[in-house]
Amino acid sequence: MTLIDSRCRAPSEPGGAAPPRGALDVETVPRDPFTLFDEWFAEARARVAEADAMTLATATHDGAPSARMVLLKAADPRGFTFYTNYESRKGRELEENPRGALVLYWSALRRQVRIEGEVQRITVAESDAYFASRDPRSQLSAAVSPQSRPIASLAALEASARALAASHPDGPVPRPSHWGGFRLVPLTIEFWQGGADRLHDRIAFSRSSNGWAIERLAP
DSSP states (O other): OOOOOGGGOOTTSTTSOOOSOOOOOTTTSOSSHHHHHHHHHHHHHHHSTTTTEEEEEEEOTTOOEEEEEEEOOEEETTEEEEEEETTSHHHHHHHHSOEEEEEEEEGGGTEEEEEEEEEEEOOHHHHHHHHHHSOHHHHHHHHHOOTTSOOSOHHHHHHHHHHHHHTOTTSOOOOOTTEEEEEEEEEEEEEEEOOGGGOOEEEEEEEETTEEEEEEOOO
16 A cells, blocks of 8 residues: 655645735625636636546446546636537436536636536537547547447557548538537535635635525535
8 A cells, every 4th residue: 555645745736835815805806607717717828738627426326436637628607618429428327317517627826616517418510510620530439439348459440530531521420410519517616725824715616596696615
């Protein structure tokens, strides 16, 4: 068993010295969490590799959890959008239990955003538009991969991709019906910012009938 001494963390990890920045204040943060998210995400994209990578947690109808990394493709007042195979494990779990949680963590900034809410499929038109914008190789892999299911070999999957490409020599690969987008509509959004002596900033937004309620949480 490997033991990790929490006293030996790198400065960019939780528990190390926080970079200088203003504290999160319930009275002065934007009233809309998407405004604050846009500010944080813009800084993360400028300073962090793969700032759009996020953990997506789902669960079966009886509560068995699973988690994996996905890419954030859109964030606006409607919610947070990602794309996947609808027949994958996460896709099947979201169909039977349409609730999810997201975590984005930017170590270099000592910032984290946690999001929880309801998940719904985006429109066919939205999925078509995004699929058409993808690199042709990504289109092929999405079309032929039975994501999360056993396959005979990688070579067999590559052969399927080549065959599909050969069948569309003069045009784009159409989006398969089993692939598209989900949008997580947040009920809560929490912003965490590392602080000195482990006295971290935590501000939580909770959706209510009157908009967003804001409160400070203990670190």
